[in-house]
Amino acid sequence: MLLTPEIVPGLVATGASARVDQQVKPSFSVGDKIRVRNYNPATHTRLPGYLRGKLGVVETDYGVFAFPDTHAHGLGEKPQHCYSVKFTAREVWGETASTRDTLRVDLFDDYMAPE
Amino acid sequence: MNGIHDLGGMHGLGPISPEKNEPVFHEEWEKRAFGLFASTFVFAGYTIDEFRHAIEKLEPAHYLESSYYEHWLHAFEETLSKRGIVTREELDARVAKLKKEDH
Numbered sequence: 001m002l003l004t005p006e007i008v009p010g011l012v013a014t015g016a017s018a019r020v021d022q023q024v025k026p027s028f029s030v031g032d033k034i035r036v037r038n039y040n041p042a043t044h045t046r047l048p049g050y051l052r053g054k055l056g057v058v059e060t061d062y063g064v065f066a067f068p069d070t071h072a073h074g075l076g077e078k079p080q081h082c083y084s085v086k087f088t089a090r091e092v093w094g095e096t097a098s099t100r101d102t103l104r105v106d107l108f109d110d111y112m113a114p115e
Numbered sequence: 116m117n118g119i120h121d122l123g124g125m126h127g128l129g130p131i132s133p134e135k136n137e138p139v140f141h142e143e144w145e146k147r148a149f150g151l152f153a154s155t156f157v158f159a160g161y162t163i164d165e166f167r168h169a170i171e172k173l174e175p176a177h178y179l180e181s182s183y184y185e186h187w188l189h190a191f192e193e194t195l196s197k198r199g200i201v202t203r204e205e206l207d208a209r210v211a212k213l214k215k216e217d218h
Contacts, residue, residue, distance in 0.1 A: 003157040011153060016163065042116055044168035049117055050124040072164030093124070 018066040020079040027109045028083060032058045034112040044072035047111045054091050055115060059104060060084040067108055080109040116168070119175035145184040151191055161194045169193035 028034060036051045046068045062084065066077035089101035122128065140146050155161075169190035170178075178186070195201045 001157050001160070003154040007157060008153070011157070016156065018163070040117060044116060044164055044171065048123045049121045066162075066164075068164040068167075071162045072168045074165075 018068075018071070020064045020066055020077055022064055022079050024064045024079050024081060026061055026081040028058045028061075028081070028112065028114070030058055030061060033115040034058060034085060035115045036107070037111055037113055039111060041069060043069065045069050045111075047107065048105065050092060051087070051105060051107075054087055056085040056087045056091070056105075056107075056112075058083050059086045062106070065108075067110065069108075069110070078110075082106055082108050085112070116171050118171045119173075119178045120171045140184075141182070142184075148184040148187050148191075152187065155191055155195060159195055159198055159200055165194060166190045 034056050036047070036054050036056065038052050039045070039047060040052075060083060062082045064079050065082045067080055070076050070078040083106070084104045085107045086102055086104050088099075089097035089103065090099060092103065140149070156163075156166075167190075170186045172193070173181070173186065173189055181189075192201070192206055196203055196206070
């Protein structure tokens with residue numbers, strides 16, 4: 001397909017969103033405690049390495065999106081929920097980190113296990 | 116992929132110092148690189164995830180030394196040559212030609 005002027009406004013408006021219009025059961029609810037899986041694929045992932053094994057709390061459920069880890073390799077959309085998950089700085093960086101700081105990271109269903 | 120792109124938590128990389136009045140593009144060619152994204156995205160039919168992964172696979176030292184749009188150029192070369200839209204030989208010939216014109 002060629003990029004034509006008619007396509008451009010739609011592309012710009014949605015930013016070519018990866019949102020998938022499909023009902024998929026979420027594995028987690030807002031408020032749930034989760035532990036990030038010790039997941040080390042040699043392929044594409046959006047999971048930052050520093051979060052592996054860390055404990056967090058689900059803060060927002062954004063809805064259903066294509067899973068980048070399969071989508072990057074032509075292995076399909078594997079649609080699933082993506083969440084904003086809150087971590088304390090102490091949990092991520094240890095005892096020298098501030099007791100007040102927290103961070104939120106967008107994580108897919110497959111990156112997490114219930115705690 | 117446990118690659119060089121995943122810099123979160125690394126020490127020793129120095130402070131982040133944003134440029135004052137940073138221009139949208141630092142070089143003329145960056146405008147063309149930006150424009151290439153939408154056209155090749157639609158034409159070649161790659162996903163943003165495939166594009167990002169191509170950047171992650173850059174040789175680590177090169178990744179750190181090259182600019183944002185150089186990363187994009189690398190991803191264009193990877194995704195387009197994978198599909199046979201351009202060949203490595205065509206890219207090399209083009210680079211050689213431009214180098215000659217430069218001198």
